[in-house]
Amino acid sequence: MAPTPRAISRRSVLLGGAGAVVLAACGGDGGDRGPRAGDDDSNGGGGATGSEHSLLAFFDGRSTLVPGRPQRAPFGLGDAEGALVKDGPAHLTFTVVDGAGRPVGDPFKVDRHDAGLPRAYYPVRFTVAEAGTYGVTTTVAGERIEAAFEVSPAGAVEVPGTGDAMPVVDTPTTADAGGVDPICTRQPACPLHGESLRAALAASRPVALLISTPAYCQTAICGPVLDVLLGQRDDFADRVAFLHAEVFRNAREVEQKGTSATPAPIMRALNLTFEPCLFLVGGDGRIRRRVDVIFDEVELRRSLEELVA
16 A cells, blocks of 8 residues: 555645745755654655655655646655755666555656755656546665655646746836745845846746745755756756746745735735756746756756756
8 A cells, every 4th residue: 555645734835844944045055954754744755664764755746746647756765764865876766656556657767866955865857647646665774764745636736837828917026026025035145136037028038936035945945946047047047047036925924924925916926835846948938847845956846957958
């Protein structure tokens, strides 16, 4: 049988089954070993009792995964206590299984990704025909480990994805903050706020829009992925509009209320309940790829090359 997923809260989704780790500045690592799967509100996953390894899901399938389309589900490798390790095997072979533990397709190899990041992950890509409970299994040092996730019914996930039209909305710029203060919590502020999403789409330009909050991130990865995005900007700036938008409307309110603070308008426009999230949009205004939570230099560069091909 596939493992049974536990109830998922927004906090555990953001943390990938984690204890709270907040990134104070862009590019930081937080100085810890990473999320732990064993916290009271963890996202499930892991191996059997006594296991030396575990799998941690960096996503909430119920708000991100749908049937009938290619999906991307990033997993991290944890230790015996569910603490995320920063490295791992160069690749792992995964099998997707249904709720009864039956394989869905053949096993496939997934490379470890960590270029430019303080942690490693494995982006598992798959397509399933129906909604329901699924799992992934892999073997590490001869030990079989597994993690469960949910795929929502078609139409239940409101976050726009591959093939959908990108909503035309204003994002805060240096000229018009749109009530968001500050428009960038990176220190120093990043240079991706000179143009709004609406203007970039109106110009029929491919767009790379990252929604993240380096100062208040719940995953300690918002800053690092923003740095990864900035690292590719010079090579693609003549072909892609690079944009960044914050998660919360007001930093002072976040400091008072934490993650219950009012989200920025872009979060509501895109029905986002997690961060970070990268939208890669073609010149036709349709989303070519949505990359949830984590990406490294290698995965991003491949995605940008596909965007402009």
